[in-house]
Amino acid sequence: MNREMTNRIRFIIEDLLPPVLKDSSLFLWAAKRVWGEHIVHLAEFRARAPFLTDEEYAELYRNHPRVHAGTDNSKACIDRICQSIVGESVCDVGCGTGALLTSVRNTNPGLARLTGVDFVIDDAAALPGIEYVAAKIEALPFATGEFDTVVCTHVIEHLLDYRQAIQELRRIARKRLIIVVPREREYRYTFNPHFNFFPYLHSFLRAMYPIPKSYQCVDIGRDIYYCEDRQSTL
Structure with missing residues (x-):
């Protein structure tokens, strides 16, 4: 299943179903028909977020089924990211x-360095030049400032200390920082292990405070695309 399809499903579940139904035992019963007891584990995971150990966090992600093949990004987001790369070095945090790095490399053949970062890199494809x-x-x-462009997609929503993460992304980005998060609402039962929810563009801009002079924040098919120029912060 690709991102475009899941975004259509999310529209129905998140925006059309009333909250009283979304948080009900009836919805839980229906969700179990799809994901079994894992939907319960996800709800407990969020409820215990401030108290989770690193081992519990890693264990859930090892057992969490992959919804999208290859990438969580839609084609529209990938195209926008590839067109927004500046400089000669790119770091994809949460690769x-x-x-995504493969698409960036294919559309920007002059790049001198491509680096992917994740807390587990076992799933990363061994490709030349990355x-x-x-x-x-x-x-x-x-x-500090080691990469011209730093990209981070579908990661911030998973992090308890997301402000520290944003600070680190800004620290290593010399020219440009690009972040993508889902535009979604929080309910008790969801199909994602997310801690942070951004239903509106301004919801995410609050998370990015302080905002530099040069930035973009737009909705791309139920995903929030944010891009800031680091030079404007100097």
Whole structure:
């Protein structure tokens, strides 16, 4: 299933179903028909967010089924990201399988360095010209301003300390920072292990405070695309 399809499903579940139904035992019963007891584990995971150990966090993600093949990004978001790359070095934080980096490399053949970062890189495809680093986003092992463009898609919504993560992304980005998050609402039972929810563009802009002079924040098919120029913060 691709991102475009799941965004259509999310529209029905998140925006058309009333909250009283979404949080009900009836919805839970229906959701169990699709994902079994995992839907309960996800609800408990969010409820216990402030108290989770690193081992519990990693265990859920190891057992969480992959919904999208290759990437969580829609084609429209991938195209926008590839067109927004500046400079000669790119770091994709939360790279997953490396699918986005592959698209970036194919559309920007002059890049000198492509780096993918994830806390587990076992799923990353071994491709020529792309290096992978296992690390947590809250403490990235790179120098300040080490990459011209830093990209982070579908990661911020998973992090308890997302402000520290944003601070780290800004620290290692020399020219441009690009972030993509889903535009979604929080309910008790969802199919994603998300901690943070951004139903509107201004909801996400609050998370990015302080906002630099040069930035973009737009809705791309139920995903929020945010891009800021780091030079404008100097």
